[in-house]
Amino acid sequence: MGKYIGIRLGHALVILAIVVVLVFIIARIIPGDAVMAAMAGSVDLHDPSVVERVRHQYGLDQPIPVQFVVWLGEFLRGDWGTSIGTGQKVLDMFVQRLPITLELFIGATLWSIAIGIPTGILGALKRNSAADVAVTAGAIIGVSIPPFWEAIMLIYLFAVLLPIFPPSGYVPFSEHPLLNLRAIVLPTFVLGTHSGGLLARFVRSSLLEVLGQDYVRTARAKGFSEAAVVARHALKPGMIPVVTVLGLSWGGLLAGAFIIEVIFAIPGLGRMSVEAIFQKDYPVMQAMLIVISLNVLLVNLLVDILYGYLDPRVRVRG
Amino acid sequence: MAKTAHEALLCVRNLTVEFATEAGIVTAVDRVSFDLYAGEILALVGESGCGKSATALALLRLIADPPGRIAGGEIRFRNQELLSADDATVRDIRGNRIAMIFQEPMTSLNPVYTIGRQLGEPLELHKNLRGDSLLAKCLALLESVNIPEPRQRLQSYPHQFSGGMRQRMMIAMGMSCDPDIVIADEPTTALDVTIQAQLLELLQAQVANRRAALLLITHNLGVVARYADRVNVMYAGRVVESTTADEIYRAPRHPYTIGLLRSVPRLDQPISEKLLPIEGQPPNPLDLPSGCAFHPRCPFAIDKCRAEAPVLTRDANGHAVACWVDVRA
């Protein structure tokens, strides 16, 4: 098991290295002088001596690899630069907004598990029945509905027509727990339906495949009741790929957070990032890209480890 | 091994199993009848697709429904009719009074649980063993099938074993509750030839120790010759010949059996003797020939064979054959 984790970790580090280079290219090299202009405030790009001075000031006249190392060093030390839009330190902005987005994610994951797993199991156990078709169709719709549209529809129904939930806005939990929960019901639900649909389909197909295996037949031949056969021999092997799905849908959650936070005016990392993109706030963008990829890498690593724990065959193959 | 009782342990009458396929209904098992006596080894022989595995699965009501279906017949085990029995009764018998050993040990064992856990399940379920007594019994079982270092093995996973060892473990699992009947569905087909003999010896010894009956499904005539007391030959879902193992080799009476024996090399025949394959192809289960299913390939066929399916008739010596022609003539 240790070797298995070691290999995975090694891969992750290599990927991280590539990602960091990628981010540097995207957010520094390509925009080029635009970055400089942004960093220096409104600089007159037409005046060559000004350009010269600013470039020197920000170390942009150094060769690219040197710039990369400098930038990386700053980043690792916690100096993520200053936001062009707000003037705050980027790191501070992240820290401020992280708990809010985290709360959204937790809520969304809870919704998706609550929606996805029971329906998936139901669909598998009652294959080809009306319930199963409903589950499959529902799952596909859940995945296909644009999250922003679903959000708008829900806002219209439950905030405009029937004013049960607030159409937008956010109240921190520490300030007012009840209002906080009320505010996040709709956004987390929207996020949750998307990954819930994915989960339902995976659970269903995985369980179906397991139920057709010979070892399930062996379990029956031992004299177990159908319920015991499913519970003892089908669930564990069947749920293993589910772990991967939770990992897969994490990326979807991240992307969803961007749009949902904008629509519901929630002051989280997603909205901050979208604003940064509009304003070409490169320091924030760089940090966001790295944080996101780090996040995804970590989640994938965790999923791999969990998989290894659940399925002993994987540990050998490595 | 002599029959220890004249009353049959298992009576199968007119068992019929159907499968629904995209192209129609296939009758995999067609009114099959036979008896199984305590302490004997009965071999069910035939080519792939002749219905022998489906017969075995049907005995424990393990036919997958859909697409399969037990369409008719009667299975009496110790005077308990199984096809009409309720689920609880059947579950009580499975793994306990009638045990099954499957063909593919790799796929028949759950890859995510240890050997120990899977081995102990029938004991847990039927004998209510737990904890230390369960552990002790599992160790004893592994030892009885000659698996070395049983203590470590209990903690291992199926993929860490070789095919032969997995099958031994399946045998141990099957025997764990001292069943009256063991059904072995091609237990060695998936294994190397060198291991096959070992395993069959083991199986025979285990069965003999417990005075259980063994229903051995195989397509290997050599295995039949060595281990079986009686033989049922199946073709296209029907039993075409049924007699003792000695008799089958000495004086086969069904043209299919004769054809089979002629196509297999035998040590008691001169090398120069040619192997004669049976003419024609195995029948398409969706489109069986009329009358006797074997008639298109039969050198002895007469008009009646085309028109009417022969019935299995037993002669004075107990040798049963389903054929209109008496090949001895």
Add this chain to the structure above:
Amino acid sequence: MTDAVHPTAVVAVSVASRNPALALLRAVARHRLASVGLVIIAALIFIAIFAPLLAPYSPNQQDLYRVLAPPGRIHLLGTDNLGRDLLSRLIYGTRVSLFVGIVSSLVSAVIGVIIGLIAGFRGGMVDAIIMRITDAFLCFPPLIFILAMSAVLGPGLQNVMLSFALFGWTIFARLARGQVLLVRELPFIEAARSVGVPATRIMFRHILPNIMAPVLVAITITIGVAILVESGVSFLGLGVQPPTASWGKELRVGFTYLEAAPLFSIAPGVMITLAVIAFNFVGDGLRDALDPRLRGANRVPR
């Protein structure tokens, strides 16, 4: 295997050996949901092609007397804040979505499959490097990557498609590579190699046709993803530029005027959802149809 499988095996072989393309189409059509998807896609393509004939008005025609009009006889679905007919804009939006979706997916597929073929076939260091690079790209959710790229490259449909292809190739590269690994060990590939067939020929003539099935499924589903992403980007304002109509953009207008003109928020969303669902259904149907027939069904014995 037990006899239980054999009857089906006999049938499956005989059906599949006839014209495979026809058999495939028939299999897909038999799949209830997939045939619904096919119908929807056909309808969308029809709408896209014949947009000028179907749309009652030009999509950019402004009727300033009827701004934000509710649905009525003159404008079936109402008008937007500049008096432009919603129905016409949606019809023309079909062109945008289909075009972006299909082009993005195909370009990603072509680039990705070629790279994946090379990675899988060469193996070794080349394979390892390519795989780590794709892993790196895949650390970003597609939407986020494309949003970032649009900040860097500027807004507009072309950039959206470019960014999508820059990202999307990774999915196909991984898929193709995985498939190549499976096919590479087959005897007929060994045979070709031993006779001296050059590598590129093996890759494209022998391996590629055998991995097309999952690639086709992936292309179909990626079209759905591309449509979703484009509408998301347009919704946020970074995709299509005015005055072009796109479903996502109309939805943004709808959101702005949610209480005043709710239909504006419903109609474009329905279009997007229908399109994405259709491609997902078809992709699913393809996948089921291309699966080996003998996979375990839910077999519950009595």
